[in-house]
Amino acid sequence: MDVIIHSATSPNKHTKVVEVSGFNELLRRAKHIKHFIYPSIVGIDEIPLNYYKHKLEAEILLKNSIPHTIVRATQFHHFIDELFLSRSVIKRYIVPGNFKCQSVDVNEFANHLIGIVDKGPQGKLEDFGGPNLVTLKEMADLKIKINNENMKVLSISFPGKLFKAFSDGENTDSLRKMGKFTFEDYLRSKIK
Secondary structure (H helix, E strand, C coil): CCEEECCCCCCCCCHHHHHHHHHHHHHHHCCCCCEEEEEEECCCCCCCCHHHHHHHHHHHHHHCCCCEEEEEECCEHHHHHHHHCCCCCCCEEEECCCCEECCECHHHHHHHHHHHHHHCCCEECCCEECCCCEEHHHHHHHHHHHHCCCCEEEECCCCCHHHHHHHCCCCCCCCCECCCCCHHHHHHHHCC
16 A cells, blocks of 8 residues: 555544554554555644544644644535534524635545645645635525524524634635635535
């Protein structure tokens, strides 16, 4: 085996063990690998989430280890939909509406990773972002319209650094609109 695309992750449980300790052990055993590709997340160095801190630690371990390419992506369409827009409460989507998003299609990002394989180790590449920057409220409104739902959107603001980081768009990269398949395309593909 010459190339690994490492997509194993655990955002909700045992993140330090999986993202750092386990990852470090994998790197120790993968010294013979010629190209280690590590998909990561836009904004992990700016957003105060433990999972993101662990992803950043993993990036640092990789940088000091074997030949690699690190490429960060914005959140996937399905992740945004499942996390924020899959459940309603009293005919309302309740969202932190000022959160900025630049969601991207998981298949487009996977194809991007596959395209990197033969290029050899490149260090840290530029981000891979979705085609549109929108707020969660706008995404919820779009879902209501496309699905012809009798719903409302309740947008709530929260204090703190985490809310501010997402509201400031630290999870986006407006200069790297690489994807073509929009959140609207994703929603429409689900109703076919």
